[in-house]
Amino acid sequence: MLTNFLFVGFPYVALVLAIVVSILRFTWRPFSYSSLSSQFLESESLFWGSGLWHWGILWVLSGHLFAFFLPEAILAWNARPLRLYLLEITGLSMALLALVGVVALLVRRFTDRRVKVVTSPLDLVLLVVLLYQVASGIDVAIRYRWGSAWFSTNAAPYLWSLIKLAPRPELIAPLPWMVKLHFLSGFTVILLLPFTRLVHFLVVPIWYYWRRPQVVIWNRKGLR
Amino acid sequence: MDIRSQVAMVFHLDKCIGCHTCSIACKNVWTDRKGADYMWWNNVETKPGTGYPTQWENQEEYKGGWVVKDGKLQLRLTSKGKFLQKIFHQPSLPTMDEYYEPWTYRYEDLFNGPEQDDQPTAIPVSKVTGQYIDIEAGPNWDDDLGGSPLYARNDVNLSALSEEQRLQLLSIETLVMFYLPRICNHCANPACVAACPSGAIYKRGEDGIVLINQNVCRGWRYCVSACPYKKVFYNWSTGKSEKCLLCYPRVETGQAPACFHSCVGRIRYMGVLLYDADKIEAAGLRPDAELVTAHRDLLVDPNDPAVIESARKNGVSEQVLKAARQSPVYRFVKDWGLALAPHPEYRTFPSLFYVPALGPVTYSVEDGVALNPTSTEEIFAPLDQARLPMSYLASLFGAGQEAPVRYAMKKMLAIRTWKRATEVGDVDLKVALAGLREADCDPEQAEAIYRLTSLCGFEDRFVIPASHREQAVEVLTNPLERKGAAGFGFREAPQRGF
Numbered sequence: 001m002l003t004n005f006l007f008v009g010f011p012y013v014a015l016v017l018a019i020v021v022s023i024l025r026f027t028w029r030p031f032s033y034s035s036l037s038s039q040f041l042e043s044e045s046l047f048w049g050s051g052l053w054h055w056g057i058l059w060v061l062s063g064h065l066f067a068f069f070l071p072e073a074i075l076a077w078n079a080r081p082l083r084l085y086l087l088e089i090t091g092l093s094m095a096l097l098a099l100v101g102v103v104a105l106l107v108r109r110f111t112d113r114r115v116k117v118v119t120s121p122l123d124l125v126l127l128v129v130l131l132y133q134v135a136s137g138i139d140v141a142i143r144y145r146w147g148s149a150w151f152s153t154n155a156a157p158y159l160w161s162l163i164k165l166a167p168r169p170e171l172i173a174p175l176p177w178m179v180k181l182h183f184l185s186g187f188t189v190i191l192l193l194p195f196t197r198l199v200h201f202l203v204v205p206i207w208y209y210w211r212r213p214q215v216v217i218w219n220r221k222g223l224r
Numbered sequence: 225m226d227i228r229s230q231v232a233m234v235f236h237l238d239k240c241i242g243c244h245t246c247s248i249a250c251k252n253v254w255t256d257r258k259g260a261d262y263m264w265w266n267n268v269e270t271k272p273g274t275g276y277p278t279q280w281e282n283q284e285e286y287k288g289g290w291v292v293k294d295g296k297l298q299l300r301l302t303s304k305g306k307f308l309q310k311i312f313h314q315p316s317l318p319t320m321d322e323y324y325e326p327w328t329y330r331y332e333d334l335f336n337g338p339e340q341d342d343q344p345t346a347i348p349v350s351k352v353t354g355q356y357i358d359i360e361a362g363p364n365w366d367d368d369l370g371g372s373p374l375y376a377r378n379d380v381n382l383s384a385l386s387e388e389q390r391l392q393l394l395s396i397e398t399l400v401m402f403y404l405p406r407i408c409n410h411c412a413n414p415a416c417v418a419a420c421p422s423g424a425i426y427k428r429g430e431d432g433i434v435l436i437n438q439n440v441c442r443g444w445r446y447c448v449s450a451c452p453y454k455k456v457f458y459n460w461s462t463g464k465s466e467k468c469l470l471c472y473p474r475v476e477t478g479q480a481p482a483c484f485h486s487c488v489g490r491i492r493y494m495g496v497l498l499y500d501a502d503k504i505e506a507a508g509l510r511p512d513a514e515l516v517t518a519h520r521d522l523l524v525d526p527n528d529p530a531v532i533e534s535a536r537k538n539g540v541s542e543q544v545l546k547a548a549r550q551s552p553v554y555r556f557v558k559d560w561g562l563a564l565a566p567h568p569e570y571r572t573f574p575s576l577f578y579v580p581a582l583g584p585v586t587y588s589v590e591d592g593v594a595l596n597p598t599s600t601e602e603i604f605a606p607l608d609q610a611r612l613p614m615s616y617l618a619s620l621f622g623a624g625q626e627a628p629v630r631y632a633m634k635k636m637l638a639i640r641t642w643k644r645a646t647e648v649g650d651v652d653l654k655v656a657l658a659g660l661r662e663a664d665c666d667p668e669q670a671e672a673i674y675r676l677t678s679l680c681g682f683e684d685r686f687v688i689p690a691s692h693r694e695q696a697v698e699v700l701t702n703p704l705e706r707k708g709a710a711g712f713g714f715r716e717a718p719q720r721g722f
Contacts, residue, residue, distance in 0.1 A: 025722060030439035032722045034463035037443050041352070041460055043319045054312040113353050114320070118460065120721065195722055203442050205421030208307060213418040218429030218539070 006184060007169040011162055014191035021194035022202055035200040041114035049108055053101025059094040060137070063087075064151075068159055071152035078149055087148050092141050099134045106131060126196045129188050136182040144176055155183075226501040227524060227534040229544050230412065230432035230575050231475060231688065232553040233484075234493040234563045235405055236677060237581040238636070242368070242403040244268050246483035246492075250407075253471070253482050257718070259461025261326040261351050264363050265468035266483045268405045272379040272393065272616070273366045275404075277322040280454040281380040281567065287316040288452030289415050289570030290508060297508045297571065299419055301450045311421070316449045320460070324361045326351040352460070369401050376401075384619035393611065400611035402581035404620075405491070407483060408455040408468035409566070409574030410434050412522065413504050416467070419450030425465075429538075430691060432575060433470045438718075441465055452570035462718045478690035480682075490680065495551030495687045496544055497575065498524050498535055508571045512623040515568040522573060523558055526551070547689040552676060553577065560673055561664075562632045564621035580617050580629055582636050583610060596644065596651045603641050603659040607633055631664070638663035639670045 025032060039046050067074045078084040106127050109119045141147050154171050161168040172180065192198060250266040269275045283289060287301045302310055329346035337344030350357040366375035372394065382390055392398050410427075414434050417425045424440035425447055427433070436447075436456075443463040447456040456467045471481030475494075479485070484492040499522045507518040524531045526548035535545060548554065556563040556579060563577035597603040607614065607630065617633075618626040638659040645656035660670055676684060 029716070029722065031462075031464075031716055031718070034441070034443040034721070036463035036721055037445055037458075038460070039314060039317055039319070039445065040448075040458045041320055043313075043317065047313045047315075050312045113355065114325075117353055118720065122721075197721060199722075200442060203422070204308075205311075205423075205442070205444065206308075207423065208421045209304065211423055214413070215417050215420075215423055215426040216429050217426045 003169050003173070007158075007172065007180075008162075008167040010184070011187045011190075014187045015162075018190050018193045022199060025194055025199065026202075033199055033203055034197070036118070036197045038115050038118050041118065042108065042112045045104060045108045045112070049101050049104035051101065052097045053105060056094045056096070056098030056101055057134070060091060060098060060134075063091050063094075063148075067148060067151045068156050071156040074148050074152045078146070084146060084148065088141065088146055091148070092138065095134055095138050095141065099131075099138060102127060102131045102134055122192075122196050126189075126192050126198060129185055129192060133182065133185045133189060136178060136185060140176075140179050140182055144179060150175070225530065225534045227498050227531050227538060227540070228429065228432065228501050229535065229540045229548065230410070230497045230499055231470065232410075232432075232495060232497040232551070232557075232575040232577070233407075234495075234553050234556045234577050234579060236491040236493070236579040237402055237404065238579060239489040239491040239677075240268070240403040240405060240581070241489045242268055242270070243488050244364070245486050245488050246405055247363075249482040249486035250468075254469075255466075258351075259459040259718075259720075260457070260466060262320065262323050263457040263459075263466065265455070265457075266405065266407045267363060268403050269364075270367055270369055270376075270401050271404045271620070272376040272382060272401065273369070273372075274375045274378050274380075275406075276363055277318045277454050278361075279322075279378060279380060280318075281452075283452060283570070285316065286318060286452070286454065287449055288454065289450075289567075289572055290413070291571075292509055295509070297505060299415055299450055300452075301415075301419055301446065307421070310446075311444055314445050314449055317445050317458075318448070318454065320352075321361075324363060324365070325357060327357055327359060327362075369399060372399075381616055381619040384615045384624065385613055389613045389615070393613070393616075398611050400583065402583065402612070404566075404578070405483075406453065406455070406566075407576065408434065408470070409453060409572065409576040410468075410470060411572035411574050412499055412501075413508055413571065413573045415450040415452060415570070415572050416447035416456045419446040420444075421446055425456075428472075430540075430544075431472075431475065433472050433475070434467070435469055435472070436465055436467055438462075438464050438466075452567065452572065453574075459718075461720055463720060464718075475688055476691045478688050480686040480688065484686065490685065493552040493556065493676075493680075493685045495553040496526075496548040496689065497551060497553055497557070498526050498531060498540075498545075498548050500524055504573065507573070512569050513625055515571070515623045516564065516625065516628045519565055519568055519573050520558060520561075523554070525558075526554065541689070541691075543689040544691075547687050550687045552680075552685060552687060555672070555676065560635070560669065561628070562635060562673070564628055564632065566621060567623070568621075569623035578621060579636075580621055580632055582633060582640070583612060597641060597655065597659075598652065599655060600659045600662050603637055603655070604634055604662070606637065635663040635665050635673075638665055639673055642667070642670050643674055 077087065108115055109124060109127065154175060158168060158171040246266050247264055247268055254265060255263045264276065267276050283300060289300055290297050291300045301316065327348045327350050330349050331346045334344050334346050347356055348359050349355060369376055377394060410433055414427060417427060417434060421444045422440050422442045424437045426435060441464045445458055447465050448458050456465050459466050474481055480494055484494055503522055507522050510518040526545065532545060557577050563579050565574040565577050614626050614630060617629045618624055622629045641651055641659050642656045645651040645653045660666060
């Protein structure tokens with residue numbers, strides 16, 4: 001019952017809310033979509049916090065996504081121990097960068113007098129959840145080796161079973177609790193996505209590369 | 225040929241008295257809000273000085289404007305390839321400390337303070353944190369050369385001067401200053417538009433006003449760094465960028481913007497310029513020395529039939545074309561060559577032009593009586609004897625070239641002498657006329673310049689065609705929806721986040 005609630009019900013609730021609320025918010029409250037950057041108020045510690053966090057988590061996240069989409073490729077890569085070590089060490093060091101970054105961001109939220117003013121309770125909740133997510137990930141990576149192996153055999157199929165609407169929570173049943181908590185906080189991040197500043201992740205301006213340098217809007221002719 | 229219309233501006237610096245009425249008019253209408261309280265869309269700087277934000281002209285630091293790289297026009301901020309690398313932290317973004325931390329005073333303490341031996345005081349409190357702050361800087365902290373050892377000495381333009389000139393400029397006996405009112409230049413080649421990752425900033429096709437769609441802005445902050453004039457501001461409360469909107473609700477109905485309307489010295493002129501958008505890129509690629517000419521060549525003759533035809537094809541209305549033919553800006557910039565864009569080397573092609581300040585006349589004095597010039601050499605002698613070296617003005621208005629500044633100053637000096645000769649009569653008319661001729665002027669033009677400078681009424685200074693934008697919109701779409709898309713007037717409180 002609890003397993004079903006936590007690993008079937010909760011992820012669906014998080015995912016559905018993430019999609020629906022993000023779209024509704026984008027449609028009805030477009031003004032609220034912003035990175036809400038506080039660099040203008042404090043720049044120096046943001047350089048370390050934001051830089052380390054974003055670069056670190058981007059690599060870790062793409063690793064997770066890669067293993068999610070191509071689990072066989074990861075297993076094939078891991079066939080040689082040296083390559084496995086390389087993958088795990090890279091992932092772990094990127095996670096450590098992200099950890100330092102998110103701690104720096106949290107400290108900054110509490111110490112800078114100006115940044116405190118623009119810090120909402122949800123900002124703090126989000127940062128704490130992210131901190132837990134990264135810390136638990138590092139813990140799992142160190143204690144339950146090798147993550148890249150069992151992610152591909154257990155976690156990826158479980159996540160795919162959710163996507164395919166035929167949930168198989170039994171796939172992750174044998175995994176340790178620490179790993180399960182990592183799943184849960186991951187779903188919590190997804191749940192928080194539409195309600196917090198994390199929406200900036202959905203509007204990463206990659207379109208910039210394709211647009212013309214000057215934007216001219218005509219009353220009659222529209223965009224040009 | 226792609227002729228577009230642009231509402232353009234001239235600020236006549238010789239008439240600016242530095243009263244900051246324009247700044248206050250703007251502040252009261254647009255930026256008296258949380259998050260915008262530190263913004264001065266219009267500000268008046270004392271030159272020499274470091275300005276607002278401090279040293280905004282230092283592009284080594286702030287990376288504003290365009291540069292020519294490998295034969296291409298490119299933002300100084302970053303190349304397109306490396307663009308997204310800077311999204312997590314903008315290395316060249318000025319922070320609040322480079323502007324100032326806005327503050328107010330706790331006035332209620334004057335009334336509610338406890339009974340004591342001393343008078344109560346109203347302590348300064350930050351408008352960001354609400355806590356007591358030790359005020360270290362404010363807007364116009366260096367007004368009228370206040371604190372000039374710190375501020376005027378660090379003016380970026382002084383690097384164009386020799387060591388001796390710098391010493392002279394800053395020694396107490398030969399101090400000199402003038403005012404530089406600044407608003408958004410609504411450039412023909414705006415760097416802020418080109419840098420916006422979200423495509424939220426746009427130039428209006430009809431009048432060239434540059435606006436930020438608040439619903440599309442995501443607070444990536446590239447525009448703040450990319451604008452070389454630092455006239456895009458980050459609202460720290462809403463997480464959106466904001467900028468001068470040239471009071472477009474007023475301009476659309478044929479009224480002058482608040483800062484123009486309130487100008488005490490009547491230094492501000494507004495009119496339509498027609499420019500050829502096809503030629504912008506080629507003009508931007510020209511070397512520094514040719515930029516003033518290249519910019520003027522972009523601005524086309526509103527009486528040329530080919531120009532009129534192309535403009536009509538772009539939907540420029542007859543009313544706008546008529547206004548372009550009467551534009552005071554066109555006269556100052558093109559017909560007379562008196563007005564110059566600030567820092568043309570940034571290659572954004574501003575729509576705001578300045579008539580450089582002539583400053584006090586420095587004719588020689590004998591027995592306490594100023595001597596009037598008796599030869600053309602004497603008329604133009606002040607140009608090189610002036611306390612403010614020509615190279616300083618050349619750095620500010622000529623991309624380092626003295627010729628265009630000298631041309632404007634020479635003409636103004638010649639006209640001043642000519643009017644002295646015709647009105648007061650203590651200068652030889654022949655000498656004054658020779659002076660006019662040497663300055664590429666004639667009595668007719670001198671009279672026109674004199675009238676538009678000194679005797680200009682409201683209708684002479686502001687020739688603004690009503691755009692009837694509202695009618696055009698109503699035909700096409702729901703006007704309220706359109707209002708939201710124009711970056712103004714959407715019915716939602718500017719609240720931070722969700």
